[in-house]
Amino acid sequence: MSPSLEARGLTRRFGSFTALDNLNLNIQGSKCVGFLGPNGAGKTTTLKMFTDLIFPTSGEALINGHSVRADRKRALASCGDLIESPEIYPSLTPREALELVGAVRGMSAPDIRSRTDTVLHEVKMADWADSKVGRFSKGMKQRVNIAAALLSDPEVVMLDEPSTGLDPRGMAEVRSIIRELKRENRLIFMSSHILSEVIDVCDEVALVDHGKLLFYDTLANVNARLGKGATSVDLAFVRPVSDADVASRIVNLPGVTGVSRVDPQRLTAMVTGGPEAQSQVLEQLVASKLGLLSFQPSRSALEEVYMREISQGDS
Amino acid sequence: MSTPEAGASGYARSGEGPAIPDTARQALILSRYQLRDYLRSRRFVLMVAIVVFIGAILSLVLAKYNGAGLSSSSDAFYGTLWGGGVYVVIVFAGIIFGGDAIAGEFQNKTGYFLMGLPVKRTSVYAGKFIAATAASVVCVLLYLGILLGNGFYYLGAGAALSGALFESFAIAMLYLLALMGAVFLFSSLFKNSLYAVLVVAILFLFGFSIIDELLQGLVHIEPWFIIDYARQVIGYPFLTTLPPHTSTGMFGITTYNPTYAEGLAIMGGYFLLTAFGGLALFEREEFT
Numbered sequence: 001m002s003p004s005l006e007a008r009g010l011t012r013r014f015g016s017f018t019a020l021d022n023l024n025l026n027i028q029g030s031k032c033v034g035f036l037g038p039n040g041a042g043k044t045t046t047l048k049m050f051t052d053l054i055f056p057t058s059g060e061a062l063i064n065g066h067s068v069r070a071d072r073k074r075a076l077a078s079c080g081d082l083i084e085s086p087e088i089y090p091s092l093t094p095r096e097a098l099e100l101v102g103a104v105r106g107m108s109a110p111d112i113r114s115r116t117d118t119v120l121h122e123v124k125m126a127d128w129a130d131s132k133v134g135r136f137s138k139g140m141k142q143r144v145n146i147a148a149a150l151l152s153d154p155e156v157v158m159l160d161e162p163s164t165g166l167d168p169r170g171m172a173e174v175r176s177i178i179r180e181l182k183r184e185n186r187l188i189f190m191s192s193h194i195l196s197e198v199i200d201v202c203d204e205v206a207l208v209d210h211g212k213l214l215f216y217d218t219l220a221n222v223n224a225r226l227g228k229g230a231t232s233v234d235l236a237f238v239r240p241v242s243d244a245d246v247a248s249r250i251v252n253l254p255g256v257t258g259v260s261r262v263d264p265q266r267l268t269a270m271v272t273g274g275p276e277a278q279s280q281v282l283e284q285l286v287a288s289k290l291g292l293l294s295f296q297p298s299r300s301a302l303e304e305v306y307m308r309e310i311s312q313g314d315s
Numbered sequence: 316m317s318t319p320e321a322g323a324s325g326y327a328r329s330g331e332g333p334a335i336p337d338t339a340r341q342a343l344i345l346s347r348y349q350l351r352d353y354l355r356s357r358r359f360v361l362m363v364a365i366v367v368f369i370g371a372i373l374s375l376v377l378a379k380y381n382g383a384g385l386s387s388s389s390d391a392f393y394g395t396l397w398g399g400g401v402y403v404v405i406v407f408a409g410i411i412f413g414g415d416a417i418a419g420e421f422q423n424k425t426g427y428f429l430m431g432l433p434v435k436r437t438s439v440y441a442g443k444f445i446a447a448t449a450a451s452v453v454c455v456l457l458y459l460g461i462l463l464g465n466g467f468y469y470l471g472a473g474a475a476l477s478g479a480l481f482e483s484f485a486i487a488m489l490y491l492l493a494l495m496g497a498v499f500l501f502s503s504l505f506k507n508s509l510y511a512v513l514v515v516a517i518l519f520l521f522g523f524s525i526i527d528e529l530l531q532g533l534v535h536i537e538p539w540f541i542i543d544y545a546r547q548v549i550g551y552p553f554l555t556t557l558p559p560h561t562s563t564g565m566f567g568i569t570t571y572n573p574t575y576a577e578g579l580a581i582m583g584g585y586f587l588l589t590a591f592g593g594l595a596l597f598e599r600e601e602f603t
Binding site: 052053055076078079083087089090091092096097101105111132148149152 | 332333334335336341344345348349351352353355356423424425426427428429430431432433434435601602603
């Protein structure tokens with residue numbers, strides 16, 4: 001058995017505005033899927049229909065095969081979600097808020113206690129477990145919300161821009177939590193407009209814009225697709241590289257279409273041919289004894305696909 | 316690239332994980348935590364302060380005027396102080412605890428915390444209704460306690476506890492349910508807490524009274540559809556003779572008084588219609 005999320009012709013209109021247009025998406029298995037798109041693309045609308053916060057104009061959302069509209073309790077039973085940075089009753093403590101979530105989910109008291117300690121520790125809120133939520137910052141509340149989504153150890157986790165409102169350290173911690181969440185038999189569906197976040201934690205990506213799904217594929221395939229173009233690779237060396245060495249030993253390498261200098265020890269090379277070509281360039285650079293320190297393909301593959309698809313949608 | 320397709324659906328997680336409690340059980344769980352939130356909130360402190368303030372004034376007046384002529388019988392004592400005053404406590408409690416109960420879920424975004432759980436909206440609505448009513452009952456009991464304290468002092472232990480008082484208390488609880496139903500209906504109607512509280516406060520503090528007076532004085536019809544009209548029956552247990560259903564006063568103006576059964580029916584009807592009406596609205600509201 002594997003977790004699944006499915007949208008069948010999911011459509012939502014607000015008057016004459018179509019927020020989501022006939023979304024067909026079938027995600028099965030244990031993976032982390034990034035749901036990308038610019039503001040107003042329809043990401044949150046989709047997630048809200050998957051949690052029955054808003055209702056489809058037509059179509060159907062299913063979690064593990066259960067229709068969210070027809071059988072929301074069964075559909076959401078194995079799903080933990082975080083939609084739009086919820087507020088928690090201010091007089092409750094995180095421990096009490098999680099007790100409430102656990103009790104509503106039918107968890108036993110010992111399970112609730114043990115899982116509460118675990119998830120509060122995971123989100124680094126254990127020290128505030130018994131303080132009132134009303135005194136927390138937005139970031140602290142978001143951590144408690146993440147803990148609430150994870151309390152029942154759900155098979156399906158839906159996160160709507162989970163790092164929203166967090167400082168850079170908090171964002172990094174949330175990404176770390178999501179990476180740790182990836183395990184056997186868990187499907188994570190995460191909306192975001194932060195490409196680096198998606199690249200960092202996701203295995204697959206679905207891109208929406210103007211309420212339409214533009215593509216859904218693995219990140220590896222997205223990178224390979226871009227391989228037909230050029231990938232920017234950041235090169236660092238332990239010692240300065242002369243212009244002569246650049247001209248004779250780097251620019252001429254197969255697959256390299258151009259080199260620019262960042263500083264005496266750092267260059268940016270444009271490499272065509274995808275991951276295979278990058279691998280060969282790397283081998284030859286090492287063999288050239290120029291003192292290669294790092295070879296970092298720019299994580300712009302998704303960004304370039306994103307920009308291309310979005311701009312095509314605009315035209 | 317693969318094409319996303321609506322292929323075979325996933326499968327149920329049958330037999331795995333804990334059994335989700337039924338709707339009623341979930342409503343009780345939610346009401347417990349919601350009540351805890353109410354009892355720790357500033358609004359509860361405010362409501363207690365209002366009740367204590369009203370009780371203190373009553374106690375001071377009684378002390379100043381040595382029972383204020385009400386210590387002759389428990390019916391006179393409680394008929395005036397309880398029958399004539401408890402509705403104020405109920406109305407304030409209804410506004411304070413129920414006014415934004417549903418609207419606040421949308422405006423304050425607390426609804427997003429609850430509604431993503433495997434719980435029916437009926438449970439959330441019922442849980443909040445129970446909690447708001449329970450918090451209001453605590454305040455009504457505080458008011459009753461203050462009156463009973465005065466009753467013991469001025470009437471003596473033998474007469475302080477009267478059957479009429481408990482009968483009236485039961486009617487007051489029905490009035491509280493009716494009022495809370497109406498408050499939840501208005502709260503479900505608005506996604507803005509301020510609007511919900513304002514409309515409820517205006518209607519229940521003086522709006523319904525004005526409509527009641529206008530209907531009787533100008534249009535000469537019995538305002539049986541106004542909750543304010545029914546609240547008079549809270550004081551009936553203390554009366555030896557109930558007021559006539561209709562009476563003609565000065566200038567030929569007909570005054571209406573609800574019968575006992577009519578008053579109870581209006582309250583019961585208000586409770587059922589408004590509470591379920593509010594639920595129907597809440598079921599259809601979207602968290603846009």
